[in-house]
């Protein structure tokens with residue numbers, strides 16, 4: 001199976017590249033230099049040249065404060081980019097695997113969101129990913145939309161300049177008090193665990209919408225506490241509320257992803273322990 005992977009240098013993309021060693025899969029990796037997803041002709045030329053049966057789009061513009069300030073770029077990369085990729089794949093008879101987010105939900109449900117739940121975003125990034133899902137579905141009938149949440153991976157997020165785990169470890173090293181929200185609950189997920197769960201789905205030709213996230217959710221404060229515990233650090237970690245922290249971006253209070261049809265990933269702590277072992281020994 002020939003698969004073209006876009007966003008190969010991102011944290012999810014690089015874990016797919018690192019972990020997919022299936023001899024039945026030829027993985028062609030591409031970064032922004034190979035094709036900027038906002039350039040429809042460049043995407044089409046890349047798909048034409050590489051002739052994949054499946055195109056995986058992990059690219060995104062997802063620095064949330066910047067999305068609020070610059071919705072045009074956010075929508076251009078996510079929505080137009082997703083549409084360009086899905087359409088180019090369709091024109092060459094290839095399926096599209098498009099990544100999406102827990103932020104398509106507003107957080108008011110209070111229990112894990114499943115694939116069929118109604119979407120309502122509370123910020124620009126979430127709105128752009130709802131639109132991305134929709135244009136991808138319209139452009140290519142052979143689609144798989146994969147919603148994930150709270151990603152961290154060995155490569156660090158290109159779009160956010162690192163990841164939450166490394167930010168916490170840096171703040172602990174700097175020795176100042178660390179304030180982390182305790183009223184936002186999600187399922188932080190190691191991208192390695194997603195990459196491994198995705199391979200059989202793609203090989204089996206799964207279609208539709210699917211949630212792939214760590215088992216169970218936790219607050220970012222609980223997650224930070226686990227990071228420090230595993231690292232053997234005891235910084236001055238304080239629980240704060242979203243209201244106390246302020247900031248320009250509204251976020252869903254509860255965005256744990258459950259699933260009626262996706263693979264069950266391990267508990268978020270198991271994914272974190274794996275990350276700490278692989279990244280920090």
Ligand SMILES: NC(=O)c1ccc[n+]([C@@H]2O[C@H](COP(=O)([O-])OP(=O)(O)OC[C@H]3O[C@@H](n4cnc5c(N)ncnc54)[C@H](OP(=O)(O)O)[C@@H]3O)[C@@H](O)[C@H]2O)c1
Pocket residue numbers: 007008009010011012013031032035036037038057058059060061062077081099100101102148149150151152156157158159160
């Ligand atoms: N990170 C999270 O917490 C999170 C949570 C839920 C869902 N998601 C979704 O999961 C997916 C993967 O996220 P991630 O954390 O792995 O992202 P990431 O590390 O920031 O990687 C995104 C990749 O997209 C590439 N890219 C950005 N704009 C591009 C453009 N115009 N043309 C071509 N490539 C472009 C970047 O390339 P450069 O390095 O050249 O910029 C980067 O390699 C995304 O769809 C994201 O929306 C992420």
